Amino acid sequence: MSISVAATQSGTVRFEDDQVAELRTVFRGQVYAPGDPGYDEMRAVENLAIDCRPGLVIRCSGEADVIDGVRLARERGLLLAVRGGGHHVAGHGTVDGGLVLDLRDMNAVWVDPVNKSVRVQGGATWGQVDREAQVFGLAVPGGVVSTTGVGGLTLGGGIGWLHRKWGLACDNLLSAQVVLASGDLVTASADENADLFWALRGGGGNFGVAVDLTFTAREIGPSVALAVVFHEASAGRELMPKWRDLALRCGDEVTTRALYWSLPAAPDLPPPLQGKDVFIVAALYAGDQQEGQSTIEEFRGLGEPLFDMSEHLPHYRALQAGFDPLVTGHHSYWKSTYLDELNDETLEFIHSKAMSRPDPSVLIHVPIMGGATAAVPAEDTAFGDRSAPFMLSIDGNTYDPANYEAVRAWVQDTMAEAGRLQGAGGAYLNFSGDDATDETVLRQQYGGNLARLRAVKATYDPGNLFRINNNITPA
Ligand SMILES: Cc1cc2nc3c(=O)[nH]c(=O)nc-3n(C[C@H](O)[C@H](O)[C@H](O)COP(=O)(O)OP(=O)(O)OC[C@H]3O[C@@H](n4cnc5c(N)ncnc54)[C@H](O)[C@@H]3O)c2cc1C
Structure with a gap:
């Protein structure tokens, strides 16, 4: 040209x-x-x-x-x-x-039901992957809505409903075709350009454009044992400790999260939920539905709910796409930290902050980590340390642009306080409203992997062409 x-x-x-x-x-x-x-x-x-x-x-x-x-x-x-x-x-x-x-038009998905793998173009969304894979009773561990991109979510790690059973999205990546800064197209896998493959699994978009990603597909669905139960937000104080204890007792089949939120007064929501401040307990059993049901019933029975949506989401795709309309159209600023423990003091902190959110759309999200995610040693992928059993993410959202700065300031202040909680540390860069370019933030995510990431960057993008991301500068 x-x-x-x-x-x-x-x-x-x-x-x-x-x-x-x-x-x-x-x-x-x-x-x-x-x-x-x-x-x-x-x-x-x-x-x-x-x-x-x-x-x-x-x-x-x-x-x-x-x-x-x-x-x-x-x-x-x-x-x-x-x-x-x-x-x-x-x-x-x-x-x-x-x-x-x-890359949005590059959204083809090819499923190999025999070898149980899924090949995805770099601009596909998780909804497009689920559509193709679920026909064969397969899924790739992704996120919790259908609209996020497979590329960004995977390259940054990727937590969802299946991570305790099968690891992060990036742990399920088998290979990628990558256009490098030179314009060359290369394969990254365990056998070819293994250093690039290591860096792609958590290092974000720093190393090139992944035009094509191939994943191991997992057998799950279409119907699954799941709990999505809405309680009054005020009940969270009593229910959070019970949820934590149950979550820690469960096997790796269960991925669960607790959330504080406020629902809009939308007529298509069940009447008990319209305009309500809620505490949500959600859990999915990634295994035989019959076997998982009794465990899931425990999550459904933690307290007297406002509304139990579990049976209104009849299959995996419904769960994945069910909340899409509620999480779009926002002005947003998010921050997160990992939690080595979720003690009563931390739970009280989370609850009190949840009850004083500066906007109804601000979402406080506590996913459980661990399981297969934690089984991967920190140095095996760029992603880094996975030892924390919980994460706290504050998703500062508002529909009102005039309230955005107040929400942003509140998230920053709250997360500064959260950083002083026992066992708090690190940050999940897929949930970060800040450009992570400074050493401190990058080290929070990558720890001892940062030096190796910089060396890989120097090999594949020495001029730092790919820098509109959580930028790892070349060594
Ligand atoms: C509503 C909502 C729900 C979310 N839910 C989850 C969740 O459940 N789990 C979770 O882990 N995260 C979740 N996230 C965070 C999500 O993982 C990150 O926002 C991720 O970056 C999204 O990827 P994307 O491709 O959509 O974003 P983009 O903004 O398009 O890209 C993000 C970064 O990845 C790079 N990138 C994207 N595609 C490619 C590619 N093919 N090759 C090279 N670089 C690429 C971009 O250059 C950019 O630096 C959520 C975010 C939102 C807004």
Whole structure:
């Protein structure tokens, strides 16, 4: 490609009309410049607090578009953002003034039911994977909604409903096809470019564009034993300790989480839940449904519920997509920490903060970790230490842009306090509203793996082309 585009020193660019016209002849996917119909839709990401105006967005149709897009950015010194599902709360799927390679049209999914694997293009969402895999009674451990991108969620780790049984999403990755900063397409697996494969499992989008990911698929569903039970938020004080004790007693088949939230007064919600402040106990048994039912009944019976939704979510896909409409349209700022213990003092802290949230859409989320996730040694994947049995995530969401700064400040203050709790430490970068670029934050996630990540970065992206992410600078 020989298109001459002048980049400013900061990597931002304004493409002239004739340059855009020429680029349209090169790329098979749609090319959007400021002012084009559809540009505003293309520049938006899930977090409405992010309002970037890229110089160009290319909806890549396949590997060729990705390769040429990467080369264009490198040769012209453009800031480059890679957009998978567009869900990173810090807005890493877009960039002001630079080039966005939007992978959303690269969403094919191929299931191999015999060998139990799933191959996914780099812009697919988990809902698209579930749609194809569940027909065969298979799933890849992903997240808890259907709209997140497989690319970003997996490269950053990936917790969901199956992580205690089968590990993080990245632990289920068998191989990836990656377009490097050089424009070369390489395979990363245990046998080929093993250092890159190690780095992809937790190191985020730092090393290239994963145009294709192949996973081990797991047998689960379509119907599953699950609990999704809504209580009055005030009941959380009494129920949280019971939930914790039960969660710690369960085997690895069970992944569970407790959440504080407020539901909108939406007519399509069951009447007892409309406009309610709630404490939610949710659990899934990743094994034989019959065998799991008695364990799941314990989660359903922790207290007198406002509403028990468990049987209204008849299969795995319904659970995965059931909450999608409630978690979109927000201005968001999130922060998280791991918890080595969930003692009574911590539970009281969480409950009291939950009762004073600055916006009804702020979600306090306590997932259990452990199980197969913790069985992987810290140095085996870039992700790092997995020893904490719980995580605390405060998902600062609001529908009201005017309340965003107050929510953000509250999340920051609350997490600063949470950092002083017994056993609190680290951060899950998939849930981080901050650009993690400084040593302290990166070390929180990667610990002793950071130096090796920097060395791998120096091998595969020495010029730090892929830097719109939780950026690992080259050694
Ligand atoms: C509503 C909601 C629910 C969530 N639920 C969960 C959950 O259950 N579990 C969990 O672990 N996380 C969850 N997350 C967090 C999620 O894992 C991160 O937001 C993740 O980054 C999303 O990936 P994405 O592809 O959608 O995002 P994007 O913003 O598109 O990308 C995030 C980062 O990954 C990079 N990237 C994306 N795709 C590729 C690719 N193919 N190749 C190279 N780099 C790529 C991007 O460049 C960017 O740096 C949730 C987030 C939201 C907003």
